Amino acid sequence: MNKHLLSTFALAAVFSLGTATASLAQSKMSTKSDGEKTKTKEDGMASKTKMGDDGKMKMKGKADDGGKMKSKTKPTTDMGNGMSNASMGSSEGVMVGGSMMVASKDIVDNAVNSTDHTTLVSAVKAAGLVETLKGAGPFTVFAPTNAAFDKLPAGTVNTLVMPENKAKLTTILTYHVVPGRYTAADLKDGQMLTTVQGEMLTVVAKGGTVMLRDAKGGMATVTIPNIIDSNGVTHVVDTVLMPSK
Numbered sequence: 001m002n003k004h005l006l007s008t009f010a011l012a013a014v015f016s017l018g019t020a021t022a023s024l025a026q027s028k029m030s031t032k033s034d035g036e037k038t039k040t041k042e043d044g045m046a047s048k049t050k051m052g053d054d055g056k057m058k059m060k061g062k063a064d065d066g067g068k069m070k071s072k073t074k075p076t077t078d079m080g081n082g083m084s085n086a087s088m089g090s091s092e093g094v095m096v097g098g099s100m101m102v103a104s105k106d107i108v109d110n111a112v113n114s115t116d117h118t119t120l121v122s123a124v125k126a127a128g129l130v131e132t133l134k135g136a137g138p139f140t141v142f143a144p145t146n147a148a149f150d151k152l153p154a155g156t157v158n159t160l161v162m163p164e165n166k167a168k169l170t171t172i173l174t175y176h177v178v179p180g181r182y183t184a185a186d187l188k189d190g191q192m193l194t195t196v197q198g199e200m201l202t203v204v205a206k207g208g209t210v211m212l213r214d215a216k217g218g219m220a221t222v223t224i225p226n227i228i229d230s231n232g233v234t235h236v237v238d239t240v241l242m243p244s245k
Contacts, residue, residue, distance in 0.1 A: 094227045096236060097145075103228040107133045107141055110229055116236070119149040119157060126161040127170045137231035138181040139196075142212060142220065144240045152240060171197055175214070175243040181233050184210055184225035199243045212237065215244035 094101045097114030108130055111117050120143055124130055133139065149157050160169040174197040182193070187210050191203040202213040210222040220239035227234040 094224065096224055096227060101227045101229075101234070104230060106231045107137075107139060107229045107234055109134070110227060110234065111143065116145045116147075117143055119146045120144055123149075123157070123161060123169060123173060127166060127173050129170065129173055133177070133231075135231065138179075139232035140178040140180060140182040140193075141232065141234045142176045142178075142201075142222070142237045142241065143234050144176070144220070144237055145223075148220070148237060148239050171243060171245060172240070175199060175201075175241055176237075183233055184222065184235070195243075197243055199245070201241065210235070212241060214241040216242045218242055 096110075097116035099113035099115070101110045101114070108121075108124070111124075112121050124133065133141070159165060160172070175195050177196040178193045178201070179196060187203045187205055189203060189205040191205075193201045193203065193212075195201060199215050204211040204213055204219070210225065212220045212222070214220070218239060218241065220237040220241050222235045223238050224236035227236070
């Protein structure tokens with residue numbers, strides 16, 4: 001893959017940072033290119049892209065409102081299950097719950113826009129963890145969908161969000177948060193992750209699929225990896241993880 005083609009891909013990534021409803025013809029954009037470096041200004045977002053001889057791309061962006069993003073991508077290779085490194089390591093333009101998750105927003109601000117995570121967002125608010133997850137981090141969050149919470153016994157969620165059960169709710173939610181920034185590529189089979197709650201999660205990675213085993217032996221599959229946030233990374237999971245306590 002030559003640098004000209006990679007530059008085209010980088011430019012396409014920059015377009016995704018603009019307003020989703022605006023057409024390319026309507027966007028105000030200026031681009032300067034010097035060899036392997038490209039600078040682009042579009043709709044209040046300035047970005048710099050650098051291409052390496054090995055095909056790796058580095059991109060930094062800053063919006064007029066102060067939002068920032070930073071990403072690295074590698075050349076696309078098949079991982080054996082239809083997923084490529086590009087899809088596993090996407091840092092911008094990830095669609096979740098009908099909305100675009102962007103690297104300029106923090107974990108909470110991205111989550112509140114997902115219609116698939118309304119239960120999780122309500123639980124985070126009930127547990128008083130909003131400010132924590134909006135902090136500098138970085139954090140890695142395994143975010144259960146509404147369907148994942150629906151797998152729990154009837155009435156469990158309604159019971160957990162009651163004020164008297166705040167401590168138990170906090171224990172469960174913080175069991176889904178790991179200090180540090182772990183992309184899917186960083187999660188290796190057999191790896192042990194220490195959660196903010198204090199107990200461990202075990203990574204089970206096979207055939208390009210990443211799963212997590214909780215303290216009770218339950219398994220959750222990462223269905224959408226690598227949602228890059230300004231203060232960490234989020235992975236969507238299909239099952240609520242349960243600590244032993």
